[in-house]
Amino acid sequence: MGRDELLKTKYPILLVHGMGYWDESPRPYWGRLPAFLRAHGVAVYFGGQDAWGAVPGNARRVALSLRDALRETGQPRAHLIAHSKGGLEARYLISTLGLGGCVASLTMLSTPNRGAPLAELLLRLHPGVELWSVAAEAHARRHGDRDPAVLRAGREITREALVRFNRENPDDARVYYQSWGAELADSRTDPLMAASHAVLRPLVGETDGLVAPESAKWGVYRGTLHGVSHQELVDSMGRDTPRFRPLSFYAELVRGLRGLEG
Secondary structure (H helix, E strand, C coil), X not given: CCCHHHCCCCCCEEEECCCCCCCCCCCCCCCCHXXXXXXXXXXEEEXXXXXXXXXXXXXXXXXXXXXXXXXXXXXCCEEEEEECCHHHHHHHHHHCCCCHXXXXXXXXXXXXXXXXXXXXXXXXXXXXXXXXXXHHHHHHHHXXXXXXXXXXXXXXXXHHHHHHHHHHCCCCCCCEEEEEEEECCCCCCCHHHHHHHHHHHHHHCCCCCCCCHHHHCCCEEEEEEECCCCCHHHCCCCCCECCECHHHHHHHHHHHHHCCCC
């Protein structure tokens, strides 16, 4: 078997990004990953959501991208790999939008399935958060967002909101669900996430700077990556660290997806 064939999947892979960024920002959200997978023959597509969109609208944009991927590849199903809030949008697509028959698997990476306490802290900062949200939405529209809703998006990832979301979006038996979490611990390779990790640690324990492993657990939990930040998990910094080699991690992940295709 050739080098390319070791990773090539039958079904296309759709990468579903998280909050606050676009797929192809000046610093690509997924770092080196799309080029790496394509070099190995994988058909890679992006979710195409707004950076600051609410879950329902963003899920509908992912649905459009999913349909494009299936039409272009001629395949009946796709694998979704979703990071952070993107995992909630993927779950909404599968359950509320009823597209589980088009999805072979959903892999969630540090998705706040049970809430993100940092969002709750920030939402309490009145009136500063309201003023910031107006500026953020204006910036987002200039860069391509069609329907930014910063405060709503923040409220959607509170612990209270996720209790309701989880009740309204049960798993689809046709889809294989798996997840990973991460914790930054004492790593200083990502200063921004290290700062938020320090704020959250006394309140909720270990996080990757934004999401706790307990919140990330859904479906088959593959484990907690140690010394890895929320950003490093998706290679958005485009580099290896002493504790984490993103492309090696994704190579193993994709090999596992091949095993779900029969």
